[in-house]
Amino acid sequence: MASWLPETLFEIVGQGPAPSKDYYQLLVTRFQVIFRWWKISLRSEYRSAKPGETKETHEDFLEKSHLQDSLLLNIISYLDLEDIARLSQTSRRFAKLCMSEELWEQIVRSSCDHITPDMRALAQDLGWRRMYFTNKLQLQRHLRKRKQRQGSQRKQSALDAHVPAAGK
Template sequence: NNNIQYFYNLVFKWAPKSSLQNYTRTSRSFRIGFSQSVQSQVIFRWWKISLRSEYRSTKPGETKETHEDFLEKSHLQVQIALIFGSRILDYVFNLCEGKFDFLERLSDSLLLNIISYLDLEDIARLSQTSRRFAKLCMSDELWEQIVRSSCDHITPDMRALAQDMGWRQMYFTNKLQLQRHLRKRKQRQGSQRSSQL
C-alpha cells in the first residue's frame, strides 16, 4: 500500500548514553526503524507512518537479541541486510564479535595526512581495500601533500600546471617532462596574450 510508510534507524550503543554508530535509511516509502546495541544486545525498532486513520494507532515495533543470538539467528540479519545493505550487516557482525575498524571512523582530512606518509606501493594496496580509500588515494588533496613534501619549492607555474593536469599526474611526471610541460604552458599563455592585443 503506497499510503503506508516506514522509517528505519540503526544505532549501536556499547554503554548507556554513548552512541557508537547511527544509521538512518528511508526508501521510496518513508521507513522508520531504530536499532541499537546496548552492552550485549542488538535492539531493532521500527515505526509505521500513515496518513490513513486506521493506521494512526499503530505502535512502534521492537526486536531485542543478544549479540550471540543475533550472530546465530537470521531473521534480524535479513531485516538489516534488506534495509541497510550487506555492508552494514557485515559491520554489525563485526561489532557483535568485538571487532572494530577504527580507521574507517577517522575523518578524511586525518586519513589524507596519514596516507601521505605511506610508500607508493602501500598507497596502491590501500586504494584496493574499499571505495572510500580508493577515492582518498586518488584524490588531488593527497597528491598535493605528497608533491609538497617531496619538492623543496613549488612555483606558481608548477601550481597552475598541477591544477591543469592534476597533482597525481604531476608527481609521476619526470623532471624533464615537467620542464617541457611548463615551457609549453608559458608559450601558450604568451600566444594567448599576444592574440588578445
C-alpha cells in the same frame, strides 16, 4: 587463534602548529582508534584543563568520514607508493582517498623543496597525481608549452584590442 598483528598498529605523537604548544597523540590499535590531547598554556582559563581522550572502534571512526578524511590523507601521505597502491584496493573509500588530488598535492609538496606558481598552475591543468609521476624533463617541457600558450594568447588579445571591427 592468536593474531599476527601487534596490539599497536600505528602511533604518531606531535605538537600542534605554532603558536600552539598543545600535544597530540593518535593511536590505532587492533580494536580501536584513540586520540589524546594535552592543552599547554600559560593562560589562566586553560591551566586547569585536563588531558582529553576519545576512543572509538574502527567502524565508528570510519563512519565519521567528513571529519576523518583530512586526518587519513595526512597519514596516507607518509606511506610508500606500494602501500598506497595496496591500501587503495581495500575499499571504495580508501580507493577514493588514494586517488584524490588532496593526497597527491600533499605528496608533491613534501617531495619538492619549493612549488612555484607556474608549477601550481600546471598541477591544476594536469592534476597533482600525474604531476608527481611525470619526470622533471617532461614537467619542464609542459611548463615551457604553457608559458608559450599564455604568451601567444596575450599577443592575440593585444592584437584583437587594436584591430577595428569589420564593417564599421
